[in-house]
Amino acid sequence: MRNLTILVFCFYLAIFQVGAQVKPVEITVAFKDARIKDFVNEIESKSGFHFYYNPSEMDSLRLNFNAKNETIASILRIAFKNTDFSFTIDKQSNVFLTKGVEILANLPYGLFENEQDSLRWKVQREPELIADLTTVSEQGDLAGNLENKQIQIGNKTAQLKPGNVTLIGYVRDAKTGVPEIGAAVFIENPRINTYTNQFGYYTLVIPRGAHTLNIKALGIQDTKRNLMIYSDGKLDVEIQTQVLSLREVVISAEKSANVRNVQMGVEKLSIKSIKQVPVAFGEADIVKVMLTLPGVKSVGEASNGFNVRGGAVDQNLILFDDLTIYNPSHFFGFFSAFNPDVIKDVELYKSSIPSRYGGRLSSVLDVSSRDGNNKKLSGTAGIGLLTGRLNIEGPIIKDKTSFILGGRTTYSNWLLKMLPDESGYKNAKAAFSDLNLRISHEINNKNNLYLSGYLSDDNSNLGSDTSFAYSNQNLSLKWKHIFNNQLTAVFVGGLSKYQYNNNSVAKPTNAYKMAFGIQQVNFKSDFNYYLSSKHTIDFGVSTIRYDLNPGTFQPLGSQSLVKSDILASEQAYESAIYVGDRFDLSPNLSFDLGVRYSMLNYMGPQSSNIYAPNLPKSETNVIGTTNFKNGEIAKTYHGPELRMSARYQLSEDFSVKAGYNTLRQYIHLLTNTTAISPTDIWKLSDPNIRPQFGNQTSLGFYKNFKDNTIETSIEGYYKNLKDYLDYKSGANLILNPNIETDVINTRGKAYGVEFLIKKLSGKLNGWMGYTYSRTLLKMDDANAGQIVNDGNFYPANHDKPHDFSLVANYRFSHRFSASFNTAFSTGRPITVPIGKYFYAGSLRANYSDRNSLRAPDYFRTDFSINIDGNHKVNQLTHNSWTLGIYNLTGRDNAYSTYFVSEKGVIKGYQLTIFGSAIPFVNYNIRF
Amino acid sequence: MKIRTIKIIIFISTLLFSLSCKKPFEHDAISDSPTLLVVEGTINQGGQTSILLSRSLKLSDKSVVQMEKGAKVQVEGTNNTILALTESAAGVYTLPSTTFNSNLQYRLRIKTIGGKEYLSELMSVLATPSIDSLNWRRERDGVGIYVDAHDKNNNTKYYQWDYTETWEQRSVEFSDYIYKNAKIQDRDPVEKVKIFTCWKEEPSKNILISSTTKLSSDFVDNFQLALIPNRSERLGVRYSVLVRQYAISRAAFEYLTLMKRNSEQMGSIFDNQPSDIIGNIKCINNPNERVIGFITISQIIQKRIFINNNQVPNWNFSLTCNPLVIRNHKDSLQAAFLTGSNLITTYNVSLSGAIESYNGNSALCLDCRTRGGSIVKPLFW
Structure with missing residues (x-):
C-alpha cells in the first residue's frame, strides 16, 4: 500500500512537472558505521534532496565510505553497491530507497496513446532500469515479477530508430518446459498478433519502442511482458499452467482462432478434453472422440476407421509425429492405437488441408506426442478394465534433453483363461500393446532435435484355429533449425512399417501363413518464412519411398499342401513440392493460398498386364505384359493440387471463410468389408490403377459470443471424388496378382452442412454438433463389366444424413466433474432381401439394390464422473478415478443387419456390438 | 484362407462379457x-x-x-x-x-x-474325377461326413457336391390296436409291422463347393459335407448318404460362392454387404431381367456310405414319448385317441378278466410316418 502511494505520487509529479530541471549538486561526505538515518540526515542537510524509505527495512545497514565532490547519484551508487537496495531519483529531487524492487520514476514513453508517434519517441529519455540483454530468458524467475519488470530487447540506444524489428522466441511451460502450442502472442497498439507454432515458437514484427506483449491461451495463466525494443531480439516466455484448468475443456488453445484463422474445418482437441469424454471401457480414445465432431463418422462401433465428410476410411492421412500410421486400431477396431498418456494434442483437418500435407483425399489427422518433462522425473500410471498403462518422463540433461516413455498393454488373456473349457476359447489369446518413446533435445536456441519411436502390436488367436497378428512400427528424427528471425525450418526423416501375419493350423493339410507388409521411408523439409507482418510463406519438399509386399501365402508345417504364393513386391516414390502464402490484404481480409505438386513414380522391377482398350479389364482381355527392370520407372502420375482459403472478418467476433482444395491419392486400401479388417491390404497406383482425385469447395460462417467463450460455426461443403475404388461383386482382393480385374473406378459426390457450438470455459462446457450430409457413389463404367444399381447414384456405406452429438462436462468442484455424451444418427444404408427362392435345398434371399434401405437409427448416451484426489502440490502421488457407464440407455444399436436361411427359413438379424449398458472404471496415478 | 469371421465376433463378445448380440430384424419397407x-x-x-x-x-x-x-x-x-x-x-x-x-x-x-x-x-x-473316399468321423459335436478327391491332371480345380441322406426310423413299440368308429379295433397286422419301420430321405441344404487353386496339386482333402449333430435321429438305427460330386467352372464357383456368402455366411463384423451377381442364363425378351441360377454341364459321380448305430457308441438317440394308461371308458378313450395324436399299444385286464384300461403312446413314437418317413424300403437298403 505504501509503495503504491509512492508510485501514484511519482506519477503525478512526472506528469505535471515534466519541464523541471534538476541542478547537479555535488557534496562531500564521510561515513563510518553510519546508520541509514544518519546517512539520510547528512545528505538531506547538505543537498536539499528529500528521502523516502522504510526505516525498518534498512535498520541493519551500516555505511562506511568517503566521497568528495560527488553527485548525489554517485554517492548513492557507492553507498548501495553490492546490496539489494535500490534508489531512484526523480526530477523533483526526491530520492526513493527500496529493497529488492526499484521504482521507475519515469513511465516509459509510448504508454499513453497520445504519445505514440514515432517522432517523439526519439526524444524519449532512457528508462532508468534496463535489462541489458539481447536474449532474455526467464528461467528461475517467477513470472508474476516479470510482468512488472521492463525488459529491454536489443542494445540500448539513446534515440530510437523508426521502423520495425523482429521479435522471436519460445513460449514454454515453466514447470515442465513443454512448448505451448497455438498461444496467442500479441501487442495491443498497433494490434499485431501471431500464434506460437508446433514448437511453441513465435515471430512477431513490431515497431521499435515500448510495448506490452500479451501471451494468452486456454489452460495457461494469461501473462504479459513490458518490453522496450531497440532492435531485433529474442524473448522466451515461461508460462504457468492454470491451476483451475485441471479438468477444463480445452477444445482449442486459440481463444478466438475460430474466427480469426484463415483455415476452415480444423478441429483441435487437447488430450485433456479427449480424456473426459466417456468411451467404452474407459479407455481414452482419440478416434472415438473425433467421431463426436461434425463431419466425422464411422460405420459402427467396431471400426476404428473413420469417414470424414463422406470420404472413405483410407482417405485419411493419419500422422503420428509426422509419420503415417496405416492401421490406427487395436483389437479388430475396438480401441485406437494411440496411448492417451503420451499424446499432446490431435488436429484434424477436414476442409482446408494445408499445402504441407498431401497424399490422401479426405482429411489429415495429425497426432503429436508430448515432450517429456525437462525439469524433473515424473510419470503416470493407469489401470482400467482391459488395459494397464505406464509412462515415465524426465530430463536426461536438465532443461536441455528430456524423454518420455509410455507403454500400454492388455491383460485380457487372464479373462480368457477364466472361461470354461466348453467355450472353446480356453486357449485363445488376445493381446495388444503399444510403446512410445520420444526424446527431445535442445542443442542450442537455434537447433532442436526430436527422436520419436512408436510400436504397436496386436496378436490374437482364436482358440487353436486362426491367429491374427499385426503391427505398426515408426521411427522418426526431426531437426528444427532457426536460420534467423524470419526463417525457420523443420527436417524430418523417418521410417514407418505396417505388417500383418495371419496363421491358420485348423487343418494340417491346409495350414498356412499369410502376410502383408508395407514400409515407407520418408524425408521432408518444411520451411516457414516470415516475410513481413502481412506475408508468411511456407514451402517445402517431401519424398516417400514405398516398399510394399502385397501378400504372401505359404504352407505352415510339413503336412501342408498349400502352394506357396508370393506376389511380386511393389515399390514407388511419392514426391511433392509445395509453396503457400498466408497474407493479409487488409486487417479484415486474409488469404491462404497454396499449391502442391505431387508425383508418383511406380518403379520396377515389375510386370504389368496390358489390357485391350475399351474392354473390361479381365483376364481374357489381356493382350500383353510389360516388364520393367529394377530402377526403371513403370508409370508416373503427377499433377498440381490447389489449396486455397480466404477469410473476411466482418467484426471482431464474426467472420466468413471460403475454401477450395484439390487432392490426389496414390495409395489405396483394398477392402470390401464395412470396417477395417485384419486382412485388408494397401495397394499403390500402378499402370492399371489410377490415382484417386478429389476436390472440395466449402463456405463457412463463424461467430463467437460472450467474449469468445462461445464459438459457433456453420460450414457447408461440396466434394467430388474421382476414381474411388470399389469392388466387383465377389472380388478377390487378397493375393490377387491382377487386382485391376476386380476393382471398379467409382465416382462419388458428397455434400453437407455442419453446425457446431462450443463452449470453452466455465463450469459447464463442451460442444454440440449437427450435420446434414450425403455421400453418394456411382458406378456406371460399362467397361467395368458390372454396373451397380443400373448405374445410378447410390448411398455409400457411411452415408448417414442426420448426425447429432453433444459432449458436455460439468465441473462441480476442482476435484469432481461429470461428463455426458450423447449421439444420434440416421441408420446406415443396408442392402436387404426383397424376395426369396429355393436353391440347393434351402430357401435363400434375393437382395435389393445396393444400400437402398436403412438400418434403424443410432442413439447412444454415455456418462462418466471424474474424481481427483486432493490437489496438494507436495504429495508423492496424485491419483484420480474415472467411473462411468457406456450406452447408459442400453439401446441395441444395429451394427449390421443380415439374413440367413436357417433350416429352410429366412431370418433377419441385427448384430449389436454393445447392446447393454457397460460400466467401466479407470484408476490413474501421477507421480 | 477364409477368415473365421463368425468366430471372431463370438470370440470378441465372449471376451467383452458377451456384450454383442444378435436379435431379429424386421423391415417393413421391403417393396414388391x-x-x-x-x-x-x-x-x-x-x-x-x-x-x-x-x-x-x-x-x-x-x-x-x-x-x-x-x-x-x-x-x-x-x-x-x-x-x-x-x-x-x-x-x-x-x-x-x-x-x-x-x-x-x-x-x-x-x-x-x-x-x-x-x-x-x-x-x-466338364469331366469330374472320382471320389477317392467318402468317410465319417466321430467328433465332439457329432459325426462329420468328409469327402476326398483329387485330379491327377490338375484340371478340375472347382468342385461341387450335393447329397441325399437316408435313415431308418423305428417306432418304440408296435401299435396293436386302432381307434376307429368310436371303437377299439385290431390293427391290420401288415400295417402294424409297416408303421414300425420307415426310411426318411432328405436332400442337402447347403451349397457345397471347394476350390484347390491355392494348393499346389488338385487335392480335396477331408472336405466336410455334413455334420450329424449329437443324438440326432439320423443315426438312431442306420444311416446312409449318397454323395454326388461334379466339376464346375470357375464362373460357377464364383457365382455359388457369392450366393453362399449372401445366404449362409453373414453376420460378423467384417462381413461385406450382400451383392448381386449374374448367372449364366439371360432372358432374351428382357435383358435386364435377372435369372437366378447357374447351369453346368458336367459328369456326376456318386458314392454312398452307410453308418450303423452300433458304430457310434453312446449315440443316445431317444424319442420323447408320452406313455398313457386310459381307463376303458368310452369318453376317456375318445378324449385320448380320437385325434390320432396318440395310438394304442396293449390293454390291461382286471382280475375279473375284463379290459380295465388301454396303454397308449404318442403317435410320433408308434407310427414312424408321423416323423416324415416313408414305409417303402429303398432299393439300396
Missing part, C-alpha cells in the same frame, strides 16, 4: 419385388439330367416352393443337336441318360408358359 425365374440343376454327362425350374417368392409369401410348370426346356449343342427335356413332375424337367460330345459346347433354352424365353451361355462339358 418381381418374381424371378430360378434355374437349378446340372446337365449330367452320361447320366439322367434333372433341371428344376421355380419362381422366386416375395418375402411375405409362404415359404413354399413355387415350381414353374409347363415350360419347354431343351439342350442345344453347337452342332445344332437339340435334346428336349420332359416335365416328369411339376417343374422338374428330365432328360434320359445322354452322352455329350466333350468337343462341343452346349446351352440350355427355356420357354416359359408366360411366353418368355431364356438362354444360357455356351458351356463346355
Whole structure:
C-alpha cells in the first residue's frame, strides 16, 4: 500500500512537472558505521534532496565510505553497491530507497496513446532500469515479477530508430518446459498478433519502442511482458499452467482462432478434453472422440476407421509425429492405437488441408506426442478394465534433453483363461500393446532435435484355429533449425512399417501363413518464412519411398499342401513440392493460398498386364505384359493440387471463410468389408490403377459470443471424388496378382452442412454438433463389366444424413466433474432381401439394390464422473478415478443387419456390438 | 484362407462379457419385388439330367416352393443337336441318360408358359474325377461326413457336391390296436409291422463347393459335407448318404460362392454387404431381367456310405414319448385317441378278466410316418 502511494505520487509529479530541471549538486561526505538515518540526515542537510524509505527495512545497514565532490547519484551508487537496495531519483529531487524492487520514476514513453508517434519517441529519455540483454530468458524467475519488470530487447540506444524489428522466441511451460502450442502472442497498439507454432515458437514484427506483449491461451495463466525494443531480439516466455484448468475443456488453445484463422474445418482437441469424454471401457480414445465432431463418422462401433465428410476410411492421412500410421486400431477396431498418456494434442483437418500435407483425399489427422518433462522425473500410471498403462518422463540433461516413455498393454488373456473349457476359447489369446518413446533435445536456441519411436502390436488367436497378428512400427528424427528471425525450418526423416501375419493350423493339410507388409521411408523439409507482418510463406519438399509386399501365402508345417504364393513386391516414390502464402490484404481480409505438386513414380522391377482398350479389364482381355527392370520407372502420375482459403472478418467476433482444395491419392486400401479388417491390404497406383482425385469447395460462417467463450460455426461443403475404388461383386482382393480385374473406378459426390457450438470455459462446457450430409457413389463404367444399381447414384456405406452429438462436462468442484455424451444418427444404408427362392435345398434371399434401405437409427448416451484426489502440490502421488457407464440407455444399436436361411427359413438379424449398458472404471496415478 | 469371421465376433463378445448380440430384424419397407425365374440343376454327362425350374417368392409369401410348370426346356449343342427335356413332375424337367460330345459346347433354352424365353451361355462339358473316399468321423459335436478327391491332371480345380441322406426310423413299440368308429379295433397286422419301420430321405441344404487353386496339386482333402449333430435321429438305427460330386467352372464357383456368402455366411463384423451377381442364363425378351441360377454341364459321380448305430457308441438317440394308461371308458378313450395324436399299444385286464384300461403312446413314437418317413424300403437298403 505504501509503495503504491509512492508510485501514484511519482506519477503525478512526472506528469505535471515534466519541464523541471534538476541542478547537479555535488557534496562531500564521510561515513563510518553510519546508520541509514544518519546517512539520510547528512545528505538531506547538505543537498536539499528529500528521502523516502522504510526505516525498518534498512535498520541493519551500516555505511562506511568517503566521497568528495560527488553527485548525489554517485554517492548513492557507492553507498548501495553490492546490496539489494535500490534508489531512484526523480526530477523533483526526491530520492526513493527500496529493497529488492526499484521504482521507475519515469513511465516509459509510448504508454499513453497520445504519445505514440514515432517522432517523439526519439526524444524519449532512457528508462532508468534496463535489462541489458539481447536474449532474455526467464528461467528461475517467477513470472508474476516479470510482468512488472521492463525488459529491454536489443542494445540500448539513446534515440530510437523508426521502423520495425523482429521479435522471436519460445513460449514454454515453466514447470515442465513443454512448448505451448497455438498461444496467442500479441501487442495491443498497433494490434499485431501471431500464434506460437508446433514448437511453441513465435515471430512477431513490431515497431521499435515500448510495448506490452500479451501471451494468452486456454489452460495457461494469461501473462504479459513490458518490453522496450531497440532492435531485433529474442524473448522466451515461461508460462504457468492454470491451476483451475485441471479438468477444463480445452477444445482449442486459440481463444478466438475460430474466427480469426484463415483455415476452415480444423478441429483441435487437447488430450485433456479427449480424456473426459466417456468411451467404452474407459479407455481414452482419440478416434472415438473425433467421431463426436461434425463431419466425422464411422460405420459402427467396431471400426476404428473413420469417414470424414463422406470420404472413405483410407482417405485419411493419419500422422503420428509426422509419420503415417496405416492401421490406427487395436483389437479388430475396438480401441485406437494411440496411448492417451503420451499424446499432446490431435488436429484434424477436414476442409482446408494445408499445402504441407498431401497424399490422401479426405482429411489429415495429425497426432503429436508430448515432450517429456525437462525439469524433473515424473510419470503416470493407469489401470482400467482391459488395459494397464505406464509412462515415465524426465530430463536426461536438465532443461536441455528430456524423454518420455509410455507403454500400454492388455491383460485380457487372464479373462480368457477364466472361461470354461466348453467355450472353446480356453486357449485363445488376445493381446495388444503399444510403446512410445520420444526424446527431445535442445542443442542450442537455434537447433532442436526430436527422436520419436512408436510400436504397436496386436496378436490374437482364436482358440487353436486362426491367429491374427499385426503391427505398426515408426521411427522418426526431426531437426528444427532457426536460420534467423524470419526463417525457420523443420527436417524430418523417418521410417514407418505396417505388417500383418495371419496363421491358420485348423487343418494340417491346409495350414498356412499369410502376410502383408508395407514400409515407407520418408524425408521432408518444411520451411516457414516470415516475410513481413502481412506475408508468411511456407514451402517445402517431401519424398516417400514405398516398399510394399502385397501378400504372401505359404504352407505352415510339413503336412501342408498349400502352394506357396508370393506376389511380386511393389515399390514407388511419392514426391511433392509445395509453396503457400498466408497474407493479409487488409486487417479484415486474409488469404491462404497454396499449391502442391505431387508425383508418383511406380518403379520396377515389375510386370504389368496390358489390357485391350475399351474392354473390361479381365483376364481374357489381356493382350500383353510389360516388364520393367529394377530402377526403371513403370508409370508416373503427377499433377498440381490447389489449396486455397480466404477469410473476411466482418467484426471482431464474426467472420466468413471460403475454401477450395484439390487432392490426389496414390495409395489405396483394398477392402470390401464395412470396417477395417485384419486382412485388408494397401495397394499403390500402378499402370492399371489410377490415382484417386478429389476436390472440395466449402463456405463457412463463424461467430463467437460472450467474449469468445462461445464459438459457433456453420460450414457447408461440396466434394467430388474421382476414381474411388470399389469392388466387383465377389472380388478377390487378397493375393490377387491382377487386382485391376476386380476393382471398379467409382465416382462419388458428397455434400453437407455442419453446425457446431462450443463452449470453452466455465463450469459447464463442451460442444454440440449437427450435420446434414450425403455421400453418394456411382458406378456406371460399362467397361467395368458390372454396373451397380443400373448405374445410378447410390448411398455409400457411411452415408448417414442426420448426425447429432453433444459432449458436455460439468465441473462441480476442482476435484469432481461429470461428463455426458450423447449421439444420434440416421441408420446406415443396408442392402436387404426383397424376395426369396429355393436353391440347393434351402430357401435363400434375393437382395435389393445396393444400400437402398436403412438400418434403424443410432442413439447412444454415455456418462462418466471424474474424481481427483486432493490437489496438494507436495504429495508423492496424485491419483484420480474415472467411473462411468457406456450406452447408459442400453439401446441395441444395429451394427449390421443380415439374413440367413436357417433350416429352410429366412431370418433377419441385427448384430449389436454393445447392446447393454457397460460400466467401466479407470484408476490413474501421477507421480 | 477364409477368415473365421463368425468366430471372431463370438470370440470378441465372449471376451467383452458377451456384450454383442444378435436379435431379429424386421423391415417393413421391403417393396414388391418381381418374381424371378430360378434355374437349378446340372446337365449330367452320361447320366439322367434333372433341371428344376421355380419362381422366386416375395418375402411375405409362404415359404413354399413355387415350381414353374409347363415350360419347354431343351439342350442345344453347337452342332445344332437339340435334346428336349420332359416335365416328369411339376417343374422338374428330365432328360434320359445322354452322352455329350466333350468337343462341343452346349446351352440350355427355356420357354416359359408366360411366353418368355431364356438362354444360357455356351458351356463346355466338364469331366469330374472320382471320389477317392467318402468317410465319417466321430467328433465332439457329432459325426462329420468328409469327402476326398483329387485330379491327377490338375484340371478340375472347382468342385461341387450335393447329397441325399437316408435313415431308418423305428417306432418304440408296435401299435396293436386302432381307434376307429368310436371303437377299439385290431390293427391290420401288415400295417402294424409297416408303421414300425420307415426310411426318411432328405436332400442337402447347403451349397457345397471347394476350390484347390491355392494348393499346389488338385487335392480335396477331408472336405466336410455334413455334420450329424449329437443324438440326432439320423443315426438312431442306420444311416446312409449318397454323395454326388461334379466339376464346375470357375464362373460357377464364383457365382455359388457369392450366393453362399449372401445366404449362409453373414453376420460378423467384417462381413461385406450382400451383392448381386449374374448367372449364366439371360432372358432374351428382357435383358435386364435377372435369372437366378447357374447351369453346368458336367459328369456326376456318386458314392454312398452307410453308418450303423452300433458304430457310434453312446449315440443316445431317444424319442420323447408320452406313455398313457386310459381307463376303458368310452369318453376317456375318445378324449385320448380320437385325434390320432396318440395310438394304442396293449390293454390291461382286471382280475375279473375284463379290459380295465388301454396303454397308449404318442403317435410320433408308434407310427414312424408321423416323423416324415416313408414305409417303402429303398432299393439300396
